[in-house]
Amino acid sequence: xxHQFPALSPEQKKALADIAQRIxxxxxxxxxxxxxxxxxxxxxQRINVENTEENRRAFREILFSSDTSINQSIGGVIxxxxxxxxxxxxxxxxxxxxxxxxxxxxxxxxKGTAPLAGTNGETTIQGLDGLAERCAQYKKDGADFGKWxxxxxxxxxxxxxxxxxxxxxxxARYASICQQHGLVPIVEPEILPDGDHDLQRCxxxxxxxxxxxxxxxxxxxxxxEGTLLKPNMVTAGHSCSKKYTPQDVAIATVTTLLRTVPAxxxxxxxxxxxxxxxxxxxxxxxxxxxxxxxxxxxxFSYGRALQxxxxxxxxxxxxxxxxxxEAFRKRxxxxxxxxxxxxVQSGKNDAAATQSLFTASYTY
Amino acid sequence: MTHQHPALTAEQKKELADIAQRIxxxxxxxxxxxxxxxxxxxxxNQIGVENTEENRRLYRQILxSADSRxxxxxxxxxxxxxxxxxxxxxxxxxxxxxxxxxxxxxxxxxKGVVPLAGTDGETTTQGLDGLWERCAQYKKDGADFAKWxxxxxxxxxxPSSLAIxxxxxxxARYASICQQNGIVPIVEPEILPDGDHDLKRCxxxxxxxxxxxxxxxxxxxxxxEGTLLKPNMVTPGHSCPxKYSPExxxxxxxxxxxxxxxxxxxxxxxxxxxxxxxxxxxxxxxxNTCPxxxxxxxxFSYGRALQxxxxxxxxxxKDNADAATEEFVKRAEVMGVALLG
Numbered sequence: 001x002x003h004q005f006p007a008l009s010p011e012q013k014k015a016l017a018d019i020a021q022r023i024x025x026x027x028x029x030x031x032x033x034x035x036x037x038x039x040x041x042x043x044x045q046r047i048n049v050e051n052t053e054e055n056r057r058a059f060r061e062i063l064f065s066s067d068t069s070i071n072q073s074i075g076g077v078i079x080x081x082x083x084x085x086x087x088x089x090x091x092x093x094x095x096x097x098x099x100x101x102x103x104x105x106x107x108x109x110x111k112g113t114a115p116l117a118g119t120n121g122e123t124t125i126q127g128l129d130g131l132a133e134r135c136a137q138y139k140k141d142g143a144d145f146g147k148w149x150x151x152x153x154x155x156x157x158x159x160x161x162x163x164x165x166x167x168x169x170x171x172a173r174y175a176s177i178c179q180q181h182g183l184v185p186i187v188e189p190e191i192l193p194d195g196d197h198d199l200q201r202c203x204x205x206x207x208x209x210x211x212x213x214x215x216x217x218x219x220x221x222x223x224x225e226g227t228l229l230k231p232n233m234v235t236a237g238h239s240c241s242k243k244y245t246p247q248d249v250a251i252a253t254v255t256t257l258l259r260t261v262p263a264x265x266x267x268x269x270x271x272x273x274x275x276x277x278x279x280x281x282x283x284x285x286x287x288x289x290x291x292x293x294x295x296x297x298x299x300f301s302y303g304r305a306l307q308x309x310x311x312x313x314x315x316x317x318x319x320x321x322x323x324x325x326e327a328f329r330k331r332x333x334x335x336x337x338x339x340x341x342x343x344v345q346s347g348k349n350d351a352a353a354t355q356s357l358f359t360a361s362y363t364y
Numbered sequence: 365m366t367h368q369h370p371a372l373t374a375e376q377k378k379e380l381a382d383i384a385q386r387i388x389x390x391x392x393x394x395x396x397x398x399x400x401x402x403x404x405x406x407x408x409n410q411i412g413v414e415n416t417e418e419n420r421r422l423y424r425q426i427l428x429s430a431d432s433r434x435x436x437x438x439x440x441x442x443x444x445x446x447x448x449x450x451x452x453x454x455x456x457x458x459x460x461x462x463x464x465x466x467x468x469x470x471x472x473x474x475k476g477v478v479p480l481a482g483t484d485g486e487t488t489t490q491g492l493d494g495l496w497e498r499c500a501q502y503k504k505d506g507a508d509f510a511k512w513x514x515x516x517x518x519x520x521x522x523p524s525s526l527a528i529x530x531x532x533x534x535x536a537r538y539a540s541i542c543q544q545n546g547i548v549p550i551v552e553p554e555i556l557p558d559g560d561h562d563l564k565r566c567x568x569x570x571x572x573x574x575x576x577x578x579x580x581x582x583x584x585x586x587x588x589e590g591t592l593l594k595p596n597m598v599t600p601g602h603s604c605p606x607k608y609s610p611e612x613x614x615x616x617x618x619x620x621x622x623x624x625x626x627x628x629x630x631x632x633x634x635x636x637x638x639x640x641x642x643x644x645x646x647x648x649x650x651x652n653t654c655p656x657x658x659x660x661x662x663x664f665s666y667g668r669a670l671q672x673x674x675x676x677x678x679x680x681x682k683d684n685a686d687a688a689t690e691e692f693v694k695r696a697e698v699m700g701v702a703l704l705g
Contacts, residue, residue: 003565003568004565004568156367200368201367201368204367204368207582208582211582211583214575214579215575215576215578215579218571218572218623218624219575224623255628258626258627258628259582259626259628260582260626262623262624262625262626263622263625263627263657263658263659264622293659295627295657295659
């Protein structure tokens with residue numbers, strides 16, 4: 001460790017940094033449209049639509065064929081493997097449609113959780129095998145960033161030292177491999193909101209987890225300026241009896257990030273983690289308004305919190321396409337305002353926007 | 365590690381954060397006047413003055429007699445143990461002279477380096493024994509911050525993983541004990557400029573060292589908002605044939621810090637590490653005008669680079685005392701201006 005054996009050339013670094021900057025350019029965030037087949041099943045079931053490849057394709061087409069102006073709010077879209085190779089009704093590949101709008105294409109790279117023996121139900125993430133080859137192929141096929149979700153949970157005995165260290169290490173290995181192939185790695189160490197713990201406990205755990213993540217990234221020689229972070233917001237557990245305001249969440253979250261995330265990281269794109277669409281926007285807005293310094297962009301990488309209204313408007317019917325797109329556009333615009341601290345909540349809140357999207361022990 | 369057992373109360377945290385903010389308030393830095401008896405011997409020898417306790421007292425008096433002009437550029441002074449309990453000619457304790465100027469008093473608390481067996485001449489730093497009690501006493505006696513210096517060096521096989529990990533760990537233990545006693549710890553992981561390595565090598569090593577330091581501070585539950593960092597600037601080794609501009613040094617230094625020092629740390633107070641007074645202020649100025657986003661104060665904690673002119677003006681002569689004090693004040697003002705970029 002005394003000598004540097006540069007992992008990346010200056011050209012590679014510049015390419016990665018440029019991609020990262022484009023994704024989190026001012027007012028922009030990420031649409032996480034990378035639900036696995038099983039998870040899409042859950043979504044479609046809620047609106048009584050059958051989970052077929054065609055239905056999955058049709059819904060993604062609705063989102064991706066939105067008017068080009070969606071690129072004011074969306075800097076990147078994360079796709080699932082199947083979706084990267086699907087086309088719209090005229091036969092145009094989805095990556096091409098997205099890129100034409102000036103939006104960066106990303107790809108989910110992990111292969112789900114695997115149990116850690118000897119722990120209290122904790123997991124690590126698989127997907128490192130052959131990852132270099134997969135990254136090279138995805139880059140050829142139009143992707144410029146990757147995503148890998150590690151999962152930790154809070155209970156009286158977790159997260160354990162092993163779970164933190166193992167998940168930090170696999171995140172760092174994934175990040176290293178991505179960068180070698182020109183993909184910006186989004187690093188996602190999600191601490192689930194399940195449980196009755198309070199805000200302070202979540203803050204403490206999040207600080208420990210993020211400190212371990214950034215030590216691992218440093219150990220693995222990852223170029224921070226060419227990465228993004230996708231963390232949970234610091235919130236109380238879902239069954240916590242105490243209620244907190246968006247301002248409480250904002251201060252706790254930003255304080256945590258100030259203590260652990262180096263300023264070299266260009267952007268932090270929060271996961272919505274089961275928050276309703278409205279909650280996720282209000283919390284993001286509060287963070288961008290809070291009086292603490294913010295040397296990185298604070299933006300969104302939302303799945304459920306960007307799509308719930310669109311799904312509810314669509315209901316699987318082609319004639320509802322425009323309504324679904326309008327619902328999506330509206331949510332994207334609200335979150336764009338939120339990442340500039342400019343979202344002013346209007347009086348009305350429709351049912352879909354305020355519906356909790358929490359699923360216990362969420363797996364993709 | 366799943367549960368938090370708060371190390372500090374909200375009140376303790378506020379006190380520490382306030383002290384740190386005062387030290388690195390805009391335009392201000394630190395006068396490192398904590399040279400040990402042995403180090404003072406070298407300084408005094410250079411101007412032909414005998415290393416007696418009285419001469420050391422007279423010399424520090426020159427610095428501490430500076431008028432109110434230093435208030436706007438000096439936020440803190442680091443003392444050596446002996447100096448904490450010395451007085452001016454008129455009987456005023458030095459600690460009081462400094463505090464009366466609204467400057468925070470600090471104390472060096474480490475007890476020097478000791479070898480790490482099985483390494484290529486690497487060291488750790490001792491001083492943890494009884495540190496709690498010492499901190500409590502220094503706090504009573506007027507100190508609000510402390511300093512602990514660890515030393516690493518760059519060579520073919522160093523710094524080793526052990527040296528990095530061990531020094532990061534003792535720094536974290538020291539920091540923890542300080543905070544428990546209301547003292548802001550200045551964390552100093554100095555990577556010596558000795559050697560012929562280039563700027564890139566220094567940057568790489570500095571990034572690795574600082575990453576280890578901040579992981580250790582996190583592991584030891586240190587309240588970052590109540591600490592300061594005193595690192596080396598990123599520079600080539602002293603015998604490196606390649607020359608670099610202040611802008612290159614600034615870019616390398618700020619990049620390294622941006623990759624490793626959490627924004628919650630209120631201030632980075634660079635050591636001068638053998639740079640001349642001129643070099644130390646030019647580099648600091650370049651750092652403060654560097655185009656990268658800098659979320660912490662970037663200021664000085666200089667010993668030699670603030671005192672060299674004063675020492676040579678004094679030469680141990682009582683008649684030169686006022687002129688020597690004036691040299692110091694001028695140097696301090698120049699440093700303060702360098703901060704503004």
